[in-house]
Amino acid sequence: MTVVGNTIAYLDGDTVLEAYFAYDETITGQRPVVLIHHAWAGRDEFVADKARKLAELGYLAFATDMYGKGILGKSPEENAQLMQPFIDDRAKLQQRLQAALMAVKLMPWADNQQIAAIGFCFGGLCALDLARTGVDIKGVISFHGLLFPAANIPQPIIKAKVLVLHGHDDPMVPPEQVLALQTELTLAGADWQVHSFGHTMHAFTNPQANNPDFGTVYQASADQRSWILMQNFLAEIFR
Secondary structure, three states: OEEEEEEEEEEEEOEEEEEEEEOOOOOOEEEEEEEEOOOOOOHHHHHHHHHHHHHHHHOOOEEOOEEEEEEEOOOOHHHHHHHHHHHHOOOHHHHHHHHHHHHHHHOEEEEEEEEEEEEHHHHHHHHHHHHHHOOOOOOOEEOOOOOOOOOOOOOOOOOOEEEEEEEEEOOHHHHHHHHHHHHHHHOOOEEEEEEOOOOOOOOOOOOOOOOOOEEEEHHHHHHHHHHHHHHHHHHHHHH
């Protein structure tokens, strides 16, 4: 196994974006694709590490960029300022997601019939919104994602299978939002699963998360269990 990682520039209109991609160069031919959507700070080392781990599993992993080449937040205040325009304008967010999808489809290692998307925190919302657009991909996974619906798509038709991995004690996503998402996914015709981890808050996959007052705390068991659930889900949708 030899995992290769590099960056690639792509465009959304006039905005230059920079993805990080990884793949195992010892595998010949095209392979399934996993898009990775970052949390509110931007395309950072956390998602690059996830890309390399997914490449080790045999996938072409493509960590997308929602904000622009080289743009990273350095504080919760900066992160919120970067994320909020996309929360306020979901059509803008969805257009940027489509730009990444089109970019990865042009890569020679990509099997365009075998694509999934995952995301963490804000990236979980991104993965779900990609599914809400009705795009014909195999599945999406939200890790401790934001779950509120997209007002610009009030009645989505979702073709992708959906896996939601959620901390039950996440103060940013109360139980009523989880229930509302389940109702939305059912009405959208989606094949969906929601797994809630007890005694688990927001950002449970991030070892750097240690702010219980803010609601972001790493939870090792939920991190490990969610990664196993992701692997099982990808094996199912790509078979």
